[in-house]
Amino acid sequence: MNTRILRPALAVYTAAFLLFLYGPLIVLAILSFQSQTGGPQFPIQEWSTYWYRHLFGLTETSRISQLPVGDSLVRSLVLAFMTTVVSTVLGTMSAEAFRTRFKGSGPVFYLIILGMMVPGVLVGLGMALLSNFAGIDRAWWGTAFVLHVVYTYPFAFLVMLAIFNRFDRSVEEASMSLGVSPAQTFRRVTFPIIFPGVLSAMLFSFTLSYDEFSRTLFTVGRELTLPLSIYGTFSVEIYPNIFAFGVLTTLFSFTLLVIYGVLMKRFTASRAGRFSGQEEAA
């Protein structure tokens, strides 16, 4: 096919696809600037930042109560942070273990991967039953936390596995032949080289945990995480303050992404010359 037709056609297709991808978000973002009198739908009565102020309790008291998300936001952030740390450490450690192709590594691989494959609702329900049976109170920092790790750990593991796959083992051997102990070798050689991968594993774990719903639903106990408490407000009535909140959390996610990008750039692109060393001359 003629590239003079194909290229613009693909460009239009890609643009349409991106629009489709971000359409819902854009609609929410527009509606979040609805005035006090307007509802959660078009048309926009009047452009205003009322719902943003309402979110932070900066408006005079109104019929509509403030969105009860403050505590759950903190909970979700803490939970996502805990999950990120544990999953990334576990994922890195197990990927490191898989480099040796230990006996039984095949089945173990699939058992780990299963954690992200099994339906969340089932695992959540199972966990709830198990904790009832064992007499353990359900809590976001306990039962839900365990399931978040079970869910995100395979992702971190897979990312690290891919990183170690193209890792040139001889740099570690070189370090040891210089008299440097295995622990120091990991700290001074292995970790700096795999760091971009660790960063990606952290990003995965954090985002997946931050908006996890189905696994959390049955295991969270009385104190809800953010996705659950937002869902809870739907059952009453929807006001544009939810949209405003959505825009703010999206901005927060973008910030994380930008930090990730900047860190990645610092550790790879700006030192491209040095980092191209991975697997070179092989």
Next chain:
Amino acid sequence: MLKLSGVTRRYGDAVALDGLDFIVPDDTYVSLLGASGSGKTTLLRLIAGFEEPDAGELMLGGERLDGKPPHRRDIGFVFQNFALFPHLSVEENVAFGLRHRESKAVPAGSDLNDRVNAALDLVGLTGFGHRGVGEISGGQKQRVALARTLVTEPRIVLLDEPLGALDANLRARMCDELRAIRERLKVSFLHVTGSETEALTMGDTVAVLANGRIAQAQDSTSLFTQPANTAAARHLNAWNLIGGRVKGRTLDTAVGALPISQSLPDGSEAQLAVRFDQIGVCEPDQVPAGQDHFTARYLAGEFNGPTELSFFRADNGDLIQVVNHLSNPRLPDLTEGRTYALHFSPDAALLFEGAA
């Protein structure tokens, strides 16, 4: 002195090293010649401690090596792919071992800087310290790898095909420099290579690794002119081997009966070896008096610059090679497809007992 006795290493059913005995004397450049897959890299990895032997023992200066973790062996290793630390500068690469090693670590400071600079001077990289390792050429990387190893003053330095990744010009220069550096430091180098010219050029002692054992270890000239067995002769890539069965004082080969100097039991198998540069070529009816000869068909010539290699096919299909030096040509003009007599002095032929 590094002493290996009865070292065996198996991978599943494959035997890489089979009861190998070997000695690397102090203050010597030893090159180890082996075909690819002969287990030469395995041997280095066993010495360095990256792998452990299934049997046998390794001693360095009276101290048992096997079983010790690599970082406590005090053995330098220069990798074929250099294995520089990609996240560190040239300087940091060289300083790495001194700064972070388990025992006798040198803290950052002027002492460390002096030693790093001295090492960079030694390999001719003065002023390159601040570069990233991705910003330097292959030859320079090789030097950084060497400096990084030498600065820690190991008891012996292992080099795994250190020149393999360099182009021919650079290889020749690094050959000289490696020897010069070693002589200044008085430490033993064990240099593994698949190239017979590199092995012969570099080594004070050249060892040939074949079938999981050291076939021969001797100085370059002796090894080249008097290989002790067929394995050594074959690895030098300079000897034609003609196999046959002993019959009185002749060897009954596929190219005819050839006289032999030693008396061997009738019917035993033996190999006659004649070096590429000691075979003369002439018309079948003009063989000089006193020369042994056989006939073979001329296949083709290969021009290598100062030398020319001529290939002949014997009646049984064996390939015979003859080398001619351009400055001192011995061969007549050859026509492809014609049969010639290949003759050699009886003194030039070596006889090895046993089958091919």
